[in-house]
Amino acid sequence: MCIHSSKLLNMQHRQIVLFFSFTCSVLMILTSTSAHPTADSPVSPTTITKGTNIAKPGCPKQCGNVTVPYPFGIGSDCAIDSSFEINCTGSGATLYRSNIKIYDISDSEIRVSNMLYQRCYSETGQLLVPDNPTWLRFEKLTPYSFSALNMFTVIGCDESAIMTGDNFRNGCYAFCTNSTGVNVVVGRCMGTGCCQIEIPKGLKYFNTTMDSVENHTGIWSINRCGYAFLGEASRFQFRGEHDLTDNNLKNRILDNVPIVLDWAIGNNLTCVDAQKRNDYACLVNSHCVDSDTGLGGYRCHCDPGYEGNPYIPPGCSDLASCWWCALRWVLLLLVLAAAAVVAGWSC
């Protein structure tokens, strides 16, 4: 763009500056949204709920605000099999024949309602609440197992808890070294007031036991209850002393920390086995991914640059064929034409 006289510059300065900033922002939007992913990122993006083909034709794709993509389905004939059936009632989406609530379904995981084991003591060390160990079991042929995104967390000042699973048993002890609780650190679950352990992938069952060395008698004034739960680690932050005395901690955890489940189709089949069968599920522009839980099973992922539901026709679609992408090029042409016109004026 050329500008010859300072008079012209004064007159058109504002227009040109405005025009430049407009052009810049349009170009930024265009370049930022036209980037195609070139390879599978370690955390694969969710595409199963992104296309137009989310649920089987004639099946609802929404239960409240939960999007239900096939192979999941609301009602019989809408899911790939009964273990993917979702019961949609006034209170939301629940897993088939259970009261486990579903919050979110993605390409490889679902997030479901949590449960929490709480034990409270009197000043003299009597156990107050009924002792109800929390446990959850998915039967062998169900598609679900506990994700390694969950951790087993214990909160308290004199509380140990053990999580038992299939071929797994581990736990930790949460303590506070003195009655002031001063060494409890917000955000740290390393043993003081809060401890955490990782769990392996592929567990389909867990149960919890809790125990206290002195029944909270030494630290009762700052901590009357112990808590243990399995849940998505990134959704829980230990709030230090506040949590040790908080009567609402149980509800805060139940409301905010889901359990993450890995899911897979094909029961114990691997991709190699599944591809030989006529019920092989991965359609156009998608590929098969073996479940990494050690339990067998597989999932379908859209190829890089494609999105949609790989399990129902027409499979995954090219991201660039969307109407918005076409519109972007029209916009770009308009901007260039306008630029040419403005350049002409200012010369």
Ligand SMILES: *[C@@H]1O[C@H](CO)[C@@H](O)[C@H](O)[C@H]1NC(C)=O
């Ligand atoms: C879904 O709805 C529930 C209550 O109806 C709400 O608590 C929750 O935040 C909503 N979730 C999303 C992702 O909008």
Ligand SMILES: *[C@@H]1O[C@H](CO)[C@@H](O)[C@H](O)[C@H]1NC(C)=O
């Ligand atoms: C669906 O939920 C309703 C209400 O909670 C319950 O009566 C019914 O048995 C459930 N059906 C299935 C298949 O889980």
Ligand SMILES: *[C@@H]1O[C@H](CO)[C@@H](O)[C@H](O)[C@H]1NC(C)=O
């Ligand atoms: C608790 O520990 C802090 C330092 O960690 C110390 O200053 C304080 O005196 C201790 N309180 C008791 C009652 O032991």
Ligand SMILES: *[C@@H]1O[C@H](CO)[C@@H](O)[C@H](O)[C@H]1NC(C)=O
């Ligand atoms: C869970 O553990 C408790 C305590 O050991 C035991 O009484 C209960 O039967 C177990 N429940 C299941 C379903 O394994």
Ligand SMILES: *[C@@H]1O[C@H](CO)[C@@H](O)[C@H](O)[C@H]1NC(C)=O
């Ligand atoms: C702790 O409580 C349990 C159950 O109420 C009881 O059996 C045990 O003796 C108590 N231990 C202490 C040290 O008070």
Ligand SMILES: *[C@@H]1O[C@H](CO)[C@@H](O)[C@H](O)[C@H]1NC(C)=O
């Ligand atoms: C897979 O599961 C089927 C039952 O659904 C069973 O007959 C078969 O032995 C299993 N295969 C492997 C390799 O575990």
